[in-house]
Amino acid sequence: xxxxxxxxxxxxxxxxxxxxxxxxxxxxxxxxxxxxxxxxxxxxxxxxxxxxxxxxxxxxxxxxxxxxxxxxxxxxxxxxxxxxxxxxxxxxxxxxxxxxxxxxxxxxxxxxxxxxxxxxxxxxxxxxxxxxxxxxxxxxxxxxxxxxx
Numbered sequence: 799x800x801x802x803x804x805x806x807x808x809x810x811x812x813x814x815x816x817x818x819x820x821x822x823x824x825x826x827x828x829x830x831x832x833x834x835x836x837x838x839x840x841x842x843x844x845x846x847x848x849x850x851x852x853x854x855x856x857x858x859x860x861x862x863x864x865x866x867x868x869x870x871x872x873x874x875x876x877x878x879x880x881x882x883x884x885x886x887x888x889x890x891x892x893x894x895x896x897x898x899x900x901x902x903x904x905x906x907x908x909x910x911x912x913x914x915x916x917x918x919x920x921x922x923x924x925x926x927x928x929x930x931x932x933x934x935x936x937x938x939x940x941x942x943x944x945x946x947x
Contacts, residue, residue, distance in 0.1 A: 809916070810909050813898070814839050816918055820848045820892045825932045827853045827887040830864075830903040837865030841872045852876045853935050855885040865904075877939035885935070889928050897925045 817824065817839050824843055831837070831854060844850045852869060856878040859866040870876050879885040889899035900916040908914050919925065937943075 810835065813916060816892060816896065816898055817890065818843065819896075822893050823849045823851075823891075824893075825851050825853075825891040825929070825936075827885075827889050827932050827935065828904055829855050829884060829886045829888055830858045830861075830905050830908075831869075832861070832863040832865055832905045832907075833909060834865070834906070836904045837868055840865075840869060840874065844869075844872055844874050850874045851932075851936060853885065853887070853932065853939060854878050856880065857884070863906075877936060877941070879939060880944055887931070887935075889932075891925060891929055891932060894929060895922070895925060896920050897928050899928065 814835065817836070820843050824840065826840070831852075840850055840852075850869075852866070852874060854866055854876065858864065859876075859878055866876055888902060888904075889897060891897055897919045898916060899919075900914065902908050902912075902914040902916050
């Protein structure tokens with residue numbers, strides 16, 4: 799990772815450490831998810847017994863390189879939108895106490911080449927609205943509610 803952080807650290811390794819700190823739950827709400835490193839981390843958490851749930855955009859989950867199929871194959875719960883607009887959120891919640899949000903899609907392109915931002919917050923005042931939004935979307939995207947024509 800070519801980003802100039804101290805001690806040879808990089809933004810990807812910092813993000814991975816935050817994610818891998820999950821002990822009980824990880825809620826992920828992402829527009830695009832194709833980073834193999836982040837995909838492996840999420841699968842590892844699932845294998846450790848962390849409850850992982852993913853909400854994503856239907857149009858982008860099927861693109862070449864998407865991690866969504868691999869996550870589903872690993873037994874991770876995934877739900878997606880069924881609308882014309884994009885599910886464009888980009889956030890994760892670790893153990894219902896840590897919010898990770900910003901402009902970053904979890905893609906190799908975004909991590910290696912783009913100018914992106916990520917904010918990590920452990921203040922319940924900020925975490926709760928994102929958790930509430932995740933739960934609202936999770937229920938809205940429940941397949942039992944899908945409309946077929």
